[in-house]
Amino acid sequence: MSRGEKSAYTDKQKRQAGHIEQGYREKGVSKEEAGKRAWATVNKEDGGGKKSGSGRRNHPDKS
Numbered sequence: 001m002s003r004g005e006k007s008a009y010t011d012k013q014k015r016q017a018g019h020i021e022q023g024y025r026e027k028g029v030s031k032e033e034a035g036k037r038a039w040a041t042v043n044k045e046d047g048g049g050k051k052s053g054s055g056r057r058n059h060p061d062k063s
Contacts, residue, residue: 008049009042017042 006014017038024034 006039010050013042013046013049016045 009017017035020041021031021034021038024037025031029037
């Protein structure tokens, strides 16, 4: 996957990034910067793109 490609994200993650970006745009942030901040926020919350269910385990800090 090349840098900036969003195909590995779920529809929910893409929707969340769109809403976050819109919020930044309303505050006067440029479109490019708003997009960067939005995807950084999604990555921080979810740890990146799609995750398969099999073999995943909970992080010790999260319940």
